[in-house]
Amino acid sequence: MVSNQEDLYGVAKRYFDKLFQAKGVSHDQVLHLIQQKTTDEDNELLLQSITKEELHTTLFQMHPDKSPGPDGFNSAFYQRFWEMCGDF
Numbered sequence: 001m002v003s004n005q006e007d008l009y010g011v012a013k014r015y016f017d018k019l020f021q022a023k024g025v026s027h028d029q030v031l032h033l034i035q036q037k038t039t040d041e042d043n044e045l046l047l048q049s050i051t052k053e054e055l056h057t058t059l060f061q062m063h064p065d066k067s068p069g070p071d072g073f074n075s076a077f078y079q080r081f082w083e084m085c086g087d088f
Contacts, residue, residue, distance in 0.1 A: 052087070060079060
């Protein structure tokens, strides 16, 4: 039994921590049935870091007033201030 708000938060946190933690289950029984579609060469290309030029090209192909990203800024912000925030 909990008697204050802070303890109630703790109960909820423990519940969801337990609910969403890994259960130590192995997926090997299923994973070996999935056919590989990506070649080793393709995978190497996918794992390479993006370049500033690729980022610039992609950003400026985006519509400026579409939905904002997780940081709350839409692409218009980054397009307008590319010179200030384009280095990553």
